[in-house]
Amino acid sequence: MLSDNGINPESDIQWREFPADLLPIALKRGEVQAIADADPTAGLIQQRSNGELVEIASNLSGDYANLSCCTMGVRASLWAKDPATVAALTNAIHDAAVHVATNPDDAAEVFAPYTPKVPVADLAAMLRSHTHGHHPDRDALRREVVKITSDLKRASIIRQSTDPQKLANRVVVDVTG
Numbered sequence: 001m002l003s004d005n006g007i008n009p010e011s012d013i014q015w016r017e018f019p020a021d022l023l024p025i026a027l028k029r030g031e032v033q034a035i036a037d038a039d040p041t042a043g044l045i046q047q048r049s050n051g052e053l054v055e056i057a058s059n060l061s062g063d064y065a066n067l068s069c070c071t072m073g074v075r076a077s078l079w080a081k082d083p084a085t086v087a088a089l090t091n092a093i094h095d096a097a098v099h100v101a102t103n104p105d106d107a108a109e110v111f112a113p114y115t116p117k118v119p120v121a122d123l124a125a126m127l128r129s130h131t132h133g134h135h136p137d138r139d140a141l142r143r144e145v146v147k148i149t150s151d152l153k154r155a156s157i158i159r160q161s162t163d164p165q166k167l168a169n170r171v172v173v174d175v176t177g
Contacts, residue, residue: 001057003155039126067144087175101133142168
């Protein structure tokens with residue numbers, strides 16, 4: 001997204017790492033002008049900023065609003081040796097994502113022990129805003145991988161020699177057949 005707006009993420013930005021709980025302090029002190037993080041951290045920092053922070057972009061905005069944010073990868077050797085296990089794992093993760101999408105309050109309760117500083121209601125609200133109900137497979141997932149890989153190439157995050165279509169054809173497999 002930075003590249004799309006004329007910003008070179010390698011040379012135009014000075015990246016700094018901070019522990020998640022120090023990001024709001026770094027912002028307040030002027031040590032950083034923007035943050036990049038994932039939920040629940042990013043959402044909570046924005047929520048607690050009293051309107052002082054504006055979300056520029058996320059995996060839920062622009063072209064990315066209708067793309068997968070997460071996929072599962074397994075070793076090719078596991079896929080070749082035990083496709084039934086890969087299919088079972090894929091189905092379990094799919095079922096969990098469906099549960100999160102349709103039962104965000106329950107999912108937030110389950111996740112709450114891992115984020116003790118985040119109220120369950122805030123977790124549930126974040127889950128409602130996410131795309132856990134988006135589950136492309138086969139050709140639809142290949143198209144998404146091509147799009148994302150092309151964008152990552154443009155941002156110099158993936159080697160320029162990478163062929164997005166070849167990569168998508170290699171990494172997206174049909175676990176049902």
